[in-house]
Amino acid sequence: MSLLQVSGLTRRFGGLVAVDGVEFNVAEGEIVGLLGPNGSGKTTVLNLLSGALAPDGGSIRFGEHAIHGLAAHRIARLGLARTFQLVRPLGSMDCRDNVIAGLAFGAERRWGSAAQREADDLLARVGLEGRGHAMPGELTYIDQKRLELARALALRPRLLLLDEWLAGLNPTELLEGIKLVQSLRQQGMAILLVEHVMDAIRSLCDRCLVMSAGKRIAIGLPGDVLSDPDVVRAYLGDDHA
Structure with missing residues (x-):
């Protein structure tokens, strides 16, 4: 199909x-x-x-x-979600909140503690476990790409x-x-x-x-x-x- x-x-x-x-x-x-x-x-x-x-x-x-x-x-x-050729993290928000932004605007919007748990799970899934409070500017290039992927995956x-x-x-x-x-x-x-x-x-x-x-x-x-x-x-x- x-x-x-x-x-x-x-x-x-x-x-x-x-x-x-x-x-x-x-x-x-x-x-x-x-x-x-x-x-x-x-x-x-x-x-x-x-x-x-x-x-x-x-x-x-x-x-x-x-x-x-x-x-x-x-x-x-x-x-339908996407990443960009030039990574575009939300620079004023930490990694967890970057992913929560995706969770908040998908078809099944999630908020509060449930969104925080799912954001941490998605960060772990892409290789950023334990980095939820890091700011995007602190990440390496590959980790910024991982963050953007986690945010896209938040849309399910x-x-x-x-x-x-x-x-x-x-x-x-x-x-x-x-x-x-x-x-x-x-x-x-x-x-x-x-x-x-x-x-x-x-x-x-x-x-x-x-x-x-x-x-x-x-x-x-x-x-x-x-x-x-x-x-x-x-x-x-x-x-x-």
Whole structure:
């Protein structure tokens, strides 16, 4: 069953067509990689799915709901959460309160001592056990990413959008991050991830969608897609295709 169905998705910025008629789907419990060179439109797609931007054309269905053009908070309450390429913690709030902010605005809003307990559980789940009173500015880069993931998980998403969540990690952190993402899928969560780390793509993804200049140029199994001449050309140029 398709959890997410995207058809003819289009977004323009003046004369630039950043996303040009893109179509794909994500099934329940599936991990799909959204790939492409810089400037290909990947993050714009995530912004359209999450409600940060409204599409100029096409449709987005999430479960039984048409969500294209809905406000971001309404989409989040339906069970679609995301992280950002540049981490965005609430800097004036400690880690626990960052997660409680997610708990307070999800479909099943939690407050008070129950929210505090769940926030601590989510911090432990992403590797930040005992760090609830730490301020985001005190955390390392990877731990700030963990915090943002915990806040997204506070929404209890059916579909999680990860925008280069594994970027910038050292080899040990990367292995930990891959295991964490795998654990989310094992619990039934579907994931759409924008990623440039090929080891992560091969380890995690059931299928990959590749974009170039706003268009979908390939979709399929990771091994097939990564060896596709059009994909090689988009990344490396005609001499390597």
